[in-house]
Amino acid sequence: MKKIQLKHFSKSISRCFFCLLLSAILSSCAITSGNRVYDDFAAIKVKPTDSMESLASEYLNDADKGWLIEDFNDIQTLTPGQRVIIPLKTYEFGGLKANGCQTVPVLAYTRFSKKKARKSIVKESEFEKQLNYLAENGYTIITMSQFLDFMAFKHQIPKKSVVITIDGGWRSFYDIAYPILKKYNMPVTIFIDTEFIGSKEALSWEQIKALETHGFDIQCMAKKHKQTAKLNNNKSFKDYFIALEKEISAPKITIQQELNKNCCCLAYNYEKADPLITALLAKLDYQAVFTSNSGSNPFYISNYRIHRNFISGKYSFKTFKRKLSVFKEMDLK
Amino acid sequence: MKTLLPGILILLFITLFTDQSCAADSAGIAVSREQLCEQYRKKAVAYEMSNELRKAIYCLNIVNKLNSGDRKTAAKLSILKKMAEETADRHCSRGVTFYMSNSYKAARKEFVTALRYDPNHKKSLDYLKNRLMGNNSIAYKVKAGDSFKTIAKTIYKNGNKGFLVAYFSGQNLKTKPIPGLTLRLPVLKEIEAKEKTNTPETLIKVKESANFEKDLIKAKRQLKSKNYEAVLSIVLQIPKGVPEKKEAAKLANISYFNMGKELSRKNRYVESLNMYNMVDPGFKGIQAAKSSVKRKIKKEAERHYRVGVKYFINEELEKAIGAWTITLTLNPGHKMAEKNIEISQRLIEKLGKIQ
Numbered sequence: 001m002k003k004i005q006l007k008h009f010s011k012s013i014s015r016c017f018f019c020l021l022l023s024a025i026l027s028s029c030a031i032t033s034g035n036r037v038y039d040d041f042a043a044i045k046v047k048p049t050d051s052m053e054s055l056a057s058e059y060l061n062d063a064d065k066g067w068l069i070e071d072f073n074d075i076q077t078l079t080p081g082q083r084v085i086i087p088l089k090t091y092e093f094g095g096l097k098a099n100g101c102q103t104v105p106v107l108a109y110t111r112f113s114k115k116k117a118r119k120s121i122v123k124e125s126e127f128e129k130q131l132n133y134l135a136e137n138g139y140t141i142i143t144m145s146q147f148l149d150f151m152a153f154k155h156q157i158p159k160k161s162v163v164i165t166i167d168g169g170w171r172s173f174y175d176i177a178y179p180i181l182k183k184y185n186m187p188v189t190i191f192i193d194t195e196f197i198g199s200k201e202a203l204s205w206e207q208i209k210a211l212e213t214h215g216f217d218i219q220c221m222a223k224k225h226k227q228t229a230k231l232n233n234n235k236s237f238k239d240y241f242i243a244l245e246k247e248i249s250a251p252k253i254t255i256q257q258e259l260n261k262n263c264c265c266l267a268y269n270y271e272k273a274d275p276l277i278t279a280l281l282a283k284l285d286y287q288a289v290f291t292s293n294s295g296s297n298p299f300y301i302s303n304y305r306i307h308r309n310f311i312s313g314k315y316s317f318k319t320f321k322r323k324l325s326v327f328k329e330m331d332l333k
Numbered sequence: 334m335k336t337l338l339p340g341i342l343i344l345l346f347i348t349l350f351t352d353q354s355c356a357a358d359s360a361g362i363a364v365s366r367e368q369l370c371e372q373y374r375k376k377a378v379a380y381e382m383s384n385e386l387r388k389a390i391y392c393l394n395i396v397n398k399l400n401s402g403d404r405k406t407a408a409k410l411s412i413l414k415k416m417a418e419e420t421a422d423r424h425c426s427r428g429v430t431f432y433m434s435n436s437y438k439a440a441r442k443e444f445v446t447a448l449r450y451d452p453n454h455k456k457s458l459d460y461l462k463n464r465l466m467g468n469n470s471i472a473y474k475v476k477a478g479d480s481f482k483t484i485a486k487t488i489y490k491n492g493n494k495g496f497l498v499a500y501f502s503g504q505n506l507k508t509k510p511i512p513g514l515t516l517r518l519p520v521l522k523e524i525e526a527k528e529k530t531n532t533p534e535t536l537i538k539v540k541e542s543a544n545f546e547k548d549l550i551k552a553k554r555q556l557k558s559k560n561y562e563a564v565l566s567i568v569l570q571i572p573k574g575v576p577e578k579k580e581a582a583k584l585a586n587i588s589y590f591n592m593g594k595e596l597s598r599k600n601r602y603v604e605s606l607n608m609y610n611m612v613d614p615g616f617k618g619i620q621a622a623k624s625s626v627k628r629k630i631k632k633e634a635e636r637h638y639r640v641g642v643k644y645f646i647n648e649e650l651e652k653a654i655g656a657w658t659i660t661l662t663l664n665p666g667h668k669m670a671e672k673n674i675e676i677s678q679r680l681i682e683k684l685g686k687i688q
Contacts (some may be wrong), residue, residue, distance in 0.1 A: 025685070034626075036399070038398050040394065041394075041395055041398075043366075043369065043399060045365070052626075079685050083365050083368070083369045085369075085373070085395055087391075090452075091391045092387070092388070092390065093452040094445075094452075095446065096387075096445065096448065096449040097449075097453075098383065098384045098385055098449070099386070101445065151456060153448070153452065197578075200392070218403055237494065238493070238496060239495070241419065241500075245500075275470070275519045275520045275521070276519045276520075276521055278519070279470060279501065279517075279518075279519030280519075283500075283501060300441065300444070300461040300462065300465075301466070302462065303462075303465075304464035304466075314407065330442060330445065332442070332445055332446045332449050333384050333444070333446070333607055333610075
């Protein structure tokens with residue numbers, strides 16, 4: 001009896017010993033496998049199966065952030081066995097360098113046509129050519145939330161970042177631009193003129209809902225660029241203020257009702273926003289306002305005066321390229 | 334015992350086999366970790382020399398963590414961090430001075446520069462995003478007995494604008510404002526000009542003007558004890574247009590000049606030149622000092638170039654690139670360094686493909 005017990009005991013001891021030894025061997029290999037993760041960076045030894053996307057997905061929780069690894073290590077490709085550093089925290093706020101800072105152009109389109117181009121109508125072939133140029137020349141189309149993080153001096157974005165916006169909510173966007181954007185997989189923000197929606201040439205709320213489901217960002221547009229809010233001699237200050245408040249708050253309320261979405265951006269075709277308008281926008285919980293002033297945006301400008309470059313159907317391709325400035329030279333030593 | 338024996342034998346085999354592989358792997362990694370540290374140490378030096386302090390700090394932080402026992406790196410890191418913070422403070426002070434003298438473009442440049450050195454510099458970010466953008470608001474603390482109408486009368490000189498005060502307080506016009514509450518009200522364009530004379534900045538200006546003489550005495554005391562950064566932090570706060578500004582500018586020139594000299598003595602030529610660039614061109618001895626440090630920078634660039642060549646001959650391509658990168662940061666026009674970096678990079682790529 002005692003012999004059997006001893007046999008069982010020795011068997012279980014050998015199993016335990018085996019397991020302990022195996023785990024010790026395995027864990028020592030894990031330690032020496034070459035990867036170290038700290039709070040602000042990870043030091044990685046590239047495996048044959050690794051790619052920028054897989055590393056970005058594993059360490060940055062976002063496969064699209066492979067550019068961060070490329071930029072930080074100044075590399076374009078990965079070689080097995082190579083040591084790379086993955087920055088886990090922002091290392092370059094606002095794209096600031098000794099010789100200047102990053103700027104982000106926000107492109108604004110309105111309508112599209114298959115055949116004829118006009119001032120506010122861009123031809124289908126031209127639109128595709130422009131998107132193709134962006135894709136082929138290292139530009140990254142960033143989302144509105146990435147852009148707002150950049151403006152808030154929170155996160156860095158790819159060096160050649162561009163934002164694409166579409167104004168109004170014209171039906172031609174759905175018929176012409178949407179399939180092209182889908183092909184290039186580019187994120188876009190659509191500023192909806194809520195008064196216009198449902199009319200003959202406009203999108204319907206069903207189409208807008210479908211676009212939102214497909215990842216398009218829907219935001220507000222001040223109604224019909226009325227500029228009713230201009231203070232003149234025929235209007236009392238109170239009437240002016242009420243008109244202004246209505247003009248700014250109405251699209252937000254309508255979109256909230258239709259899409260159950262709290263919009264944080266407003267396209268606003270006023271060239272100058274005075275302190276009263278800015279205070280009103282803040283009070284109505286808008287985080288950013290996109291004006292009709294042209295130019296690229298460094299992080300330090302006010303979120304209530306973001307510039308946009310309107311893309312006209314009459315522009316030559318050279319003019320379009322000029323609208324893509326991504327760096328402002330400044331002596332920041 | 335019989336059952337244990339084969340197990341132990343297998344384990345011994347596995348242990349010996351895996352230990353060897355792991356040991357080999359470990360040795361390989363130890364070497365590559367050292368190489369990585371060396372690579373980032375060099376990057377940090379190059380960044381520091383090209384005045385990219387933030388990036389230099391990030392690189393040294395990597396070295397410090399990968400090589401946690403290295404006291405030298407930790408000490409260098411804390412020096413760089415302090416330097417970055419102090420430089421940011423200095424630029425911010427200058428920005429405030431420019432802002433107070435209505436030179437908004439110059440002020441913006443200073444605040445952006447401050448943020449380049451220290452991205453957590455909240456004061457600079459506030460000036461940039463709010464004050465410089467004209468997002469000014471008026472703060473009003475509600476007193477007992479106040480109504481929206483009386484507040485509007487005080488702020489906007491017009492009781493009819495009481496509805497506006499109520500709106501921005503988030504209250505109904507028919508209710509009473511809560512005493513003790515601080516309201517943030519927008520500046521109205523039509524009265525902006527009148528209000529400008531009472532902005533907090535103007536109040537600061539008035540308050541400070543009385544202390545400028547005292548500030549100069551303090552700054553001179555700091556200059557005697559060779560505390561140049563402290564001198565600058567005092568004199569750069571003195572705005573343009575006050576009689577003490579001339580003396581303040583003189584003290585700033587002396588401080589920058591001496592800081593440049595000290596940095597040059599420590600062989601930190603690029604930083605030294607940056608300091609000299611802050612001095613007025615007419616300051617006695619500045620031109621000679623500048624030319625001298627420029628010559629030293631060129632000499633230093635050549636020295637690094639030759640170090641790079643030695644590495645290249647010894648087939649240490651990464652180290653050679655590191656040395657030539659430093660050459661280029663010191664002398665951006667050094668064509669041979671640029672060409673050699675390209676050649677080395679191509680060679681590394683080719684070797685990588687072969688391996």
